[in-house]
Amino acid sequence: xxxxxxxxxxxxxxxxxxxxxxxxxxxxxxxxxxxxxxxxxxxxxxxxxxxxxxxxxxxxxxxxxxxxxxxxxxxxxxxxxxxxxxxxxxxxxxxxxxxxxxxxxxxxxxxxxxxxxxxxxxxxxxxxxxxxxxxxxxxxxxxxxxxxxxxxxxxxxxxxxxxxxxxxxxxxxxxxxxxxxxxxxxxxxxxxxxxxxxxxxxxxxxxxxxxxxxxxxxxxxxxxxxxxxxxxxxxxxxxxxxxxxxxxxxxxxxxxxxxxxxxxxxxxxxxxxxxxxxxxxxxxxxxxxxxxxxxxxxxxxxxxxxxxxxxxxxxxxxxxxxxxxxxxxxxxxxxxxxxxxxxxxxxxxxxxxxxxxxxxxxxxxxxxxxxxxxxxxxxxxxxxxxxxxxxxxxxxxxxxxxxxxxxxxxxxxxxxxxxxxxxxxxxxxxxxxxxxxxxxxxxxxxxxxxxxxxxxxxxxxxxxxxxxxxxxxxxxxxxxxxxxxxxxxxxxxxxxxxxxxxxxxxxxxxxxxxxxxxxxxxxxxxxxxxxxxxxxxxxxxxxxxxxxxxxxxxxxxxxxxxxxxxxxxxxxxxxxxxxxxxxxxxxxxxxxxxxxxxxxxxxxxxxxxxxxxxxxxxxxxxx
Amino acid sequence: xxxxxxxxxxxxxxxxxxxxxxxxxxxxxxxxxxxxxxxxxxxxxxxxxxxxxxxxxxxxxxxxxxxxxxxxxxxxxxxxxxxxxxxxxxxxxxxxxxxxxxxxxxxxxxxxxxxxxxxxxxxxxxxxxxxxxxxxxxxxxxxxxxxxxxxxxxxxxxxxxxxxxxxxx
Numbered sequence: 001x002x003x004x005x006x007x008x009x010x011x012x013x014x015x016x017x018x019x020x021x022x023x024x025x026x027x028x029x030x031x032x033x034x035x036x037x038x039x040x041x042x043x044x045x046x047x048x049x050x051x052x053x054x055x056x057x058x059x060x061x062x063x064x065x066x067x068x069x070x071x072x073x074x075x076x077x078x079x080x081x082x083x084x085x086x087x088x089x090x091x092x093x094x095x096x097x098x099x100x101x102x103x104x105x106x107x108x109x110x111x112x113x114x115x116x117x118x119x120x121x122x123x124x125x126x127x128x129x130x131x132x133x134x135x136x137x138x139x140x141x142x143x144x145x146x147x148x149x150x151x152x153x154x155x156x157x158x159x160x161x162x163x164x165x166x167x168x169x170x171x172x173x174x175x176x177x178x179x180x181x182x183x184x185x186x187x188x189x190x191x192x193x194x195x196x197x198x199x200x201x202x203x204x205x206x207x208x209x210x211x212x213x214x215x216x217x218x219x220x221x222x223x224x225x226x227x228x229x230x231x232x233x234x235x236x237x238x239x240x241x242x243x244x245x246x247x248x249x250x251x252x253x254x255x256x257x258x259x260x261x262x263x264x265x266x267x268x269x270x271x272x273x274x275x276x277x278x279x280x281x282x283x284x285x286x287x288x289x290x291x292x293x294x295x296x297x298x299x300x301x302x303x304x305x306x307x308x309x310x311x312x313x314x315x316x317x318x319x320x321x322x323x324x325x326x327x328x329x330x331x332x333x334x335x336x337x338x339x340x341x342x343x344x345x346x347x348x349x350x351x352x353x354x355x356x357x358x359x360x361x362x363x364x365x366x367x368x369x370x371x372x373x374x375x376x377x378x379x380x381x382x383x384x385x386x387x388x389x390x391x392x393x394x395x396x397x398x399x400x401x402x403x404x405x406x407x408x409x410x411x412x413x414x415x416x417x418x419x420x421x422x423x424x425x426x427x428x429x430x431x432x433x434x435x436x437x438x439x440x441x442x443x444x445x446x447x448x449x450x451x452x453x454x455x456x457x458x459x460x461x462x463x464x465x466x467x468x469x470x471x472x473x474x475x476x477x478x479x480x481x482x483x484x485x486x487x488x489x490x491x492x493x494x495x496x497x498x499x500x501x502x503x504x505x506x507x508x509x510x511x512x513x514x515x516x517x518x519x520x521x522x523x524x525x526x527x528x529x530x531x532x533x534x535x536x537x538x539x540x541x542x543x544x545x546x547x548x549x550x551x552x553x554x555x556x557x558x559x560x561x562x563x564x565x566x567x568x569x570x571x572x573x574x575x576x577x578x579x580x581x582x583x584x585x586x587x588x589x590x591x592x593x594x595x596x597x598x599x600x601x602x603x604x605x606x607x608x609x610x611x612x613x614x615x616x617x618x619x620x621x622x623x
Numbered sequence: 624x625x626x627x628x629x630x631x632x633x634x635x636x637x638x639x640x641x642x643x644x645x646x647x648x649x650x651x652x653x654x655x656x657x658x659x660x661x662x663x664x665x666x667x668x669x670x671x672x673x674x675x676x677x678x679x680x681x682x683x684x685x686x687x688x689x690x691x692x693x694x695x696x697x698x699x700x701x702x703x704x705x706x707x708x709x710x711x712x713x714x715x716x717x718x719x720x721x722x723x724x725x726x727x728x729x730x731x732x733x734x735x736x737x738x739x740x741x742x743x744x745x746x747x748x749x750x751x752x753x754x755x756x757x758x759x760x761x762x763x764x765x766x767x768x769x770x771x772x773x774x775x776x777x778x779x780x781x782x783x784x785x786x787x788x789x790x791x792x
Binding site for chain 1: 679
């Protein structure tokens with residue numbers, strides 16, 4: 001029984017760890033403040049098109065994660081302590097905000113303000129009271145004396161003490177890792193948050209307050225009262241679509257053309273260096289055989305053997321470059337947009353080549369200067385063969401460097417040519433320099449995206465919010481590493497109640513025609529043009545509702561002709577629409593013949609009796 | 624009724640004493656009715672520093688203007704008010720065992736004049752494990768004042784001549 005109980009407790013703790021709070025919590029707040037709610041951690045995240053998305057960072061856990069990423073073991077007790085101190089810091093910020101807000105401008109406050117401050121400071125002090133070390137230190141005569149000399153109020157004094165402890169702990173952890181927080185170390189860990197507006201036509205970065213230096217875009221509030229698109233607007237949209245298709249085709253053609261140009265240049269570059277490589281290998285093998293055949297030249301063979309491994313390494317890296325380049329050529333132009341592995345491999349080859357050759361030259365020089373070797377004959381045995389290898393080696397180095405340079409030139413030309421395309425593609429998700437880097441101790445607790453200030457946006461667009469940890473600043477650095485710790489798509493749509501006007505055709509049925517002699521209609525239903533003003537609303541939980549069901553209720557204004565005199569009467573009533581206004585049902589009153597009628601409507605683009613339907617707006621609902 | 628109480632030291636403007644043992648009880652009752660008070664009993668180690676810090680808690684920018692400390696230093700004064708203090712402590716903390724010999728300080732809220740927080744001479748003697756930190760210190764005096772403020776239902780605001788302008792943090 002006891003074992004079972006312990007197992008249960010273990011499972012509870014384990015599961016508790018698994019379902020830990022995420023490092024970043026997203027919340028939505030309407031600009032009026034009437035609505036506030038957390039976005040779900042999984043499943044669809046839907047917000048109103050005019051809302052504010054708040055990004056709340058769990059700084060305590062994030063710093064712990066950053067140190068772990070940097071190399072501190074998860075079992076290090078200092079991480080737990082840092083987390084505790086950071087948790088207190090979050091309360092600390094609340095107190096500082098409160099004091100700054102309430103006490104900054106006036107000395108006399110309502111009593112409730114003192115009570116609020118007392119509650120907040122008690123919460124902080126009671127948390128500290130639980131920690132032996134901190135409590136004992138804070139109540140020690142030295143610290144009491146320090147407070148006596150301080151000009152801060154006690155709670156601020158305590159907060160400064162906590163900040164000092166936290167920073168000292170961070171510094172100790174960084175010192176253990178050999179990272180100097182004052183300079184840009186390639187081992188330094190940075191936290192970054194970026195947001196991107198994405199839709200079918202691509203994407204662009206958007207401003208996240210506190211986390212980047214992008215300027216806010218034009219203020220656009222999506223109106224609550226939307227007209228259907230005019231014919232001119234539809235024409236403009238169609239024109240845009242045609243232009244887009246044409247551009248796509250042209251881009252594909254251009255890509256193919258560039259690919260062939262690129263391939264021909266590439267093929268012209270590589271064989272030459274292959275030749276020099278083969279020549280080096282041949283000279284090396286011949287020299288080695290010759291030097292090994294005579295006892296006096298065997299030491300010279302040793303020089304070759306010492307450098308054989310390096311030559312092998314160069315050969316292997318050369319092959320990697322060749323393979324990478326072929327792969328790059330195959331996937332062109334996409335390879336340009338991705339992680340630039342080819343560039344890294346080129347750098348590696350270049351550095352390896354020069355190191356390997358320098359080592360060989362040094363070894364030959366040392367061999368030449370070796371007194372013991374010269375003492376036998378007065379000359380240096382095997383030097384001739386070593387110099388032959390040197391010639392082949394230097395030739396290989398020179399030619400391969402030319403190849404590298406050639407590849408870089410081609411690569412640069414292509415990159416330059418496609419920069420306009422690359423820019424839009426890369427900005428889809430790349431964390432540019434405008435996105436700020438934060439080290440431990442600097443991370444803001446929160447940020448927000450004000451959707452009204454992100455410029456042009458449409459219903460159904462998505463906002464990608466991603467957070468990463470990076471080791472070092474430069475991707476070119478060999479220590480550079482990026483770890484994505486948060487990635488969430490948020491769909492923007494119209495959730496708040498809004499109005500929409502739309503025209504359609506309905507089938508009207510004057511159901512009590514027997515009691516009204518003015519109705520001469522013989523068919524059960526009559527087509528009638530109708531204009532509706534509907535109130536619509538969206539869902540924060542269901543994409544299906546927003547994209548398919550999309551209900552609306554409102555008033556209908558129609559012109560049936562129930563007495564068949566050729567002059568339409570005026571009718572008005574209530575209507576309900578569904579499936580993005582494609583279907584409608586309702587009830588109305590015909591004021592011309594004083595008769596009620598029920599109706600159903602199908603809001604699809606068709607023309608009947610020479611009457612064009614104005615209902616195509618269902619397909620162009622985005623506004 | 625606004626009554627002035629003598630200061631113990633001229634520069635500690637929120638640290639008061641009684642006018643002798645004769646009217647100690649009556650004066651104590653006036654004091655705790657008039658102020659958000661912390662009543663400290665007897666002498667203790669490092670008292671100069673801690674009382675100075677306690678005074679600082681009452682005049683700092685975020686302190687309520689009515690925060691005051693009353694220090695009953697003499698045995699006679701303490702003896703005169705001891706039965707009253709014991710009674711109100713027992714009424715307000717019915718679940719606690721009250722040993723008056725182990726009480727160092729008590730905070731009071733002015734509306735009902737009930738005690739709100741106890742600081743002990745030796746907290747380890749208290750059977751309640753939650754009291755183990757409650758030895759006199761600036762930390763505990765701040766908690767005592769906070770408890771009194773939180774329990775106060777309402778209070779009149781008065782001018783606070785020593786109230787400092789709030790620095791922007």
